[in-house]
Amino acid sequence: xxxxxxxxxxxxxxxALGSTLVACSGGGGEGGISPQxxxxxxxxxxxxxxxxxxxxxxxxxxxxxxxxxASEHFxxxxxxxxxxxxxxxxxEAVAEKTDKFSYSLQSLWPINKQNAPVTSVEKxxxxxxxxxxGKNYYSEEELGGKKYFxxxxxxxxxxxxxxxxxxxxxxxxxxxxKVGDVMGGVVIRxxxx
Amino acid sequence: MEKKLVWAVWSLSLLLLAGFYSYQxxxxxxxxxxxxxxxxxxxxxxxxxxxxxxxxAFGGQEVMQTACMNCHGAELATVExxxxxxxxxxPRNADRLQKLDARYCVTxxxxxxxxxxxxxxVTLANDFCFHCHQDIAxxxxxxxxxxxxxxxxxxCHNYHxxxxxxxxxxxxxxxQPVLLEIAQITEKAALTEKYPAAMIxxxxxxxxxDASADILxxxxxxxxxxxxxxxxxxxxxxxxxxxxxxxxxAWVDHPNPATCGQCHELEAKTFAQGKHGMRxxxxxxxxxxxxxxxxxxxxxxxxxxxxxxxxxxxxxxxEASHQELNCQSCHAAHDFDLEKAAAESCLGCHNDEHSMAxxxxxxxQLWQKEQAGEAPVGSGVSCATCHLPRxxxxxxxxxxxxxNHNQNAHLRPNEKMIRTVCQxxxxxxxxxxxxxxxxxxxxxxxxxxxxxxxxxxxxxxRERR
Numbered sequence: 291x292x293x294x295x296x297x298x299x300x301x302x303x304x305x306a307l308g309s310t311l312v313a314c315s316g317g318g319g320e321g322g323i324s325p326q327x328x329x330x331x332x333x334x335x336x337x338x339x340x341x342x343x344x345x346x347x348x349x350x351x352x353x354x355x356x357x358x359x360a361s362e363h364f365x366x367x368x369x370x371x372x373x374x375x376x377x378x379x380x381x382e383a384v385a386e387k388t389d390k391f392s393y394s395l396q397s398l399w400p401i402n403k404q405n406a407p408v409t410s411v412e413k414x415x416x417x418x419x420x421x422x423x424g425k426n427y428y429s430e431e432e433l434g435g436k437k438y439f440x441x442x443x444x445x446x447x448x449x450x451x452x453x454x455x456x457x458x459x460x461x462x463x464x465x466x467x468k469v470g471d472v473m474g475g476v477v478i479r480x481x482x483x
Numbered sequence: 484m485e486k487k488l489v490w491a492v493w494s495l496s497l498l499l500l501a502g503f504y505s506y507q508x509x510x511x512x513x514x515x516x517x518x519x520x521x522x523x524x525x526x527x528x529x530x531x532x533x534x535x536x537x538x539x540a541f542g543g544q545e546v547m548q549t550a551c552m553n554c555h556g557a558e559l560a561t562v563e564x565x566x567x568x569x570x571x572x573x574p575r576n577a578d579r580l581q582k583l584d585a586r587y588c589v590t591x592x593x594x595x596x597x598x599x600x601x602x603x604x605v606t607l608a609n610d611f612c613f614h615c616h617q618d619i620a621x622x623x624x625x626x627x628x629x630x631x632x633x634x635x636x637x638x639c640h641n642y643h644x645x646x647x648x649x650x651x652x653x654x655x656x657x658x659q660p661v662l663l664e665i666a667q668i669t670e671k672a673a674l675t676e677k678y679p680a681a682m683i684x685x686x687x688x689x690x691x692x693d694a695s696a697d698i699l700x701x702x703x704x705x706x707x708x709x710x711x712x713x714x715x716x717x718x719x720x721x722x723x724x725x726x727x728x729x730x731x732x733a734w735v736d737h738p739n740p741a742t743c744g745q746c747h748e749l750e751a752k753t754f755a756q757g758k759h760g761m762r763x764x765x766x767x768x769x770x771x772x773x774x775x776x777x778x779x780x781x782x783x784x785x786x787x788x789x790x791x792x793x794x795x796x797x798x799x800x801x802e803a804s805h806q807e808l809n810c811q812s813c814h815a816a817h818d819f820d821l822e823k824a825a826a827e828s829c830l831g832c833h834n835d836e837h838s839m840a841x842x843x844x845x846x847x848q849l850w851q852k853e854q855a856g857e858a859p860v861g862s863g864v865s866c867a868t869c870h871l872p873r874x875x876x877x878x879x880x881x882x883x884x885x886x887n888h889n890q891n892a893h894l895r896p897n898e899k900m901i902r903t904v905c906q907x908x909x910x911x912x913x914x915x916x917x918x919x920x921x922x923x924x925x926x927x928x929x930x931x932x933x934x935x936x937x938x939x940x941x942x943x944x945r946e947r948r
Binding site for chain 2 (some may be wrong): 363365383394481
């Protein structure tokens with residue numbers, strides 16, 4: 291059964307990540323990868339894309355060159371989608387295509403309260419990554435009768451615009467973020483059964 | 484012996500029953516015997532086309548969901564649905580889904596349950612927002628004490644479409660006056676902009692009509708009307724509508740919306756999405772459309788006859804009860820009159836309080852002035868101004884102004900009208916108040932809103948904090 295899961299995980303991984311997985315393979319059993327290796331690899335892609343959009347698009351155009359704004363209502367305001375929205379849109383697009391893994395962006399200080407941790411693993415994980423800078427949190431949990439491997443990765447303010455937008459937003463519960471702070475966490479789940 | 488008789492009667496009854504239902508299921512056109520309960524106001528017109536929703540016999544929720552999204556998906560995407568399925572499919576929502584499975588339309592919109600169907604076809608108790616937003620007062624102290632059955636019924640929020648109700652929008656337009664300084668609706672697109680072929684077409688005159696002499700003689704009135712009509716001026720001859728096929732020269736007396744859709748594609752498409760045309764939606768199926776145009780089709784393929792007022796659930800004029808609804812019902816076939824189609828055609832059938840109050844309303848006075856040339860074009864308000872508004876639509880050739888012929892697109896919940904219609908002339912706060920006042924809607928906005936909805940004030944208060 292375990293081998294089957296790993297085979298399945300490998301297939302998903304190959305489809306989702308392509309060559310990224312090659313660098314991460316090994317250590318997850320013969321010829322396969324562990325759920326943790328899968329989520330680590332997924333996160334590597336997510337984190338990199340997210341940083342690129344935040345720094346090279348949003349921070350550059352809104353803060354450095356000041357040619358356009360970023361707005362939650364980007365269509366009405368003819369503006370750029372916020373980095374958190376870009377991330378969520380990707381997660382929703384994935385959710386429409388597969389239930390083999392899912393991910394979300396959460397925080398202990400969310401602007402949108404729906405993005406606060408809900409499950410006990412999410413709560414523990416977000417607290418852990420906040421208390422232990424540089425470390426990830428891995429656990430298993432049962433949700434709706436299904437078992438999941440759940441990984442929580444720190445989401446860090448990579449550009450000045452991350453901190454300034456969150457600090458200035460009227461719904462923020464925290465106003466002292468600075469570049470380099472853990473602002474929240476990326477939660478990735480892989481079903482185990 | 485008696486026992487044998489009982490068995491014989493029992494078996495015969497069973498066979499007869501099985502035979503009856505098998506005939507109804509497989510052979511009969513009329514499937515009404517299988518309808519488990521009256522359908523909602525949104526679907527009753529097509530309830531006899533069971534396969535529109537029940538696309539597979541044993542599909543379960545996913546199949547039903549696909550059917551819902553086939554018709555409603557595009558609109559939900561356009562209005563940036565606040566609660567799309569993708570927001571709920573994450574496993575972290577498992578607890579919530581046990582209370583309210585928001586991944587599926589049928590969780591809230593059950594069909595054939597007329598006795599428990601509420602406004603907007605919702606079959607849940609009206610306080611459904613409670614399940615996920617029960618602690619809203621912690622974030623929004625202004626909401627403390629508000630009943631959860633008022634979230635979506637008081638003019639403040641909708642479950643799906645909040646494009647004119649979200650907080651930043653309320654703040655942005657909070658200070659608009661009741662009547663905007665420049666109050667004007669979108670103007671008609673030039674003919675050549677809508678139909679580029681009209682630019683190169685030859686103006687036709689009475690002598691150019693290409694119907695046979697017999698037909699022209701039998702339809703003198705139509706012939707004369709056509710010669711003065713926009714179709715003749717755009718080079719559209721008799722055969723273009725009555726004899727479209729190259730392979731089949733058969734004359735069609737009454738061209739159907741598929742024919743009109745050859746040139747007026749978006750108009751025909753939106754017509755088939757609304758209550759006026761949804762019974763004819765199969766006409767727009769690309770395959771059937773081709774065969775219709777080639778005149779190789781059967782009545783059975785259309786599934787349903789055109790809508791008539793007699794089949795509707797609103798008050799209609801008795802004399803119009805059996806008038807079938809197609810393009811020509813509102814637009815006369817040979818004397819195309821857009822002004823008539825925008826008001827008088829509607830009033831030919833609709834007989835409800837709101838419709839009948841129009842001619843006593845300020846909107847009508849403006850319409851009369853515009854028609855008389857005493858006020859600028861686009862300053863009058865007809866039925867179509869609000870219910871079949873002109874919109875910018877994206878097409879392969881770029882954006883163009885189009886009359887959205889789906890009269891439902893801006894109707895329910897009525898806050899859908901705010902941006903596309905009402906805000907062309909009126910300020911946001913006034914509009915929200917007016918649309919929440921049932922009495923004011925009934926008398927066709929003849930007066931002022933009787934009460935004030937505080938959503939704009941609340942948004943401003945939070946902004947100031």
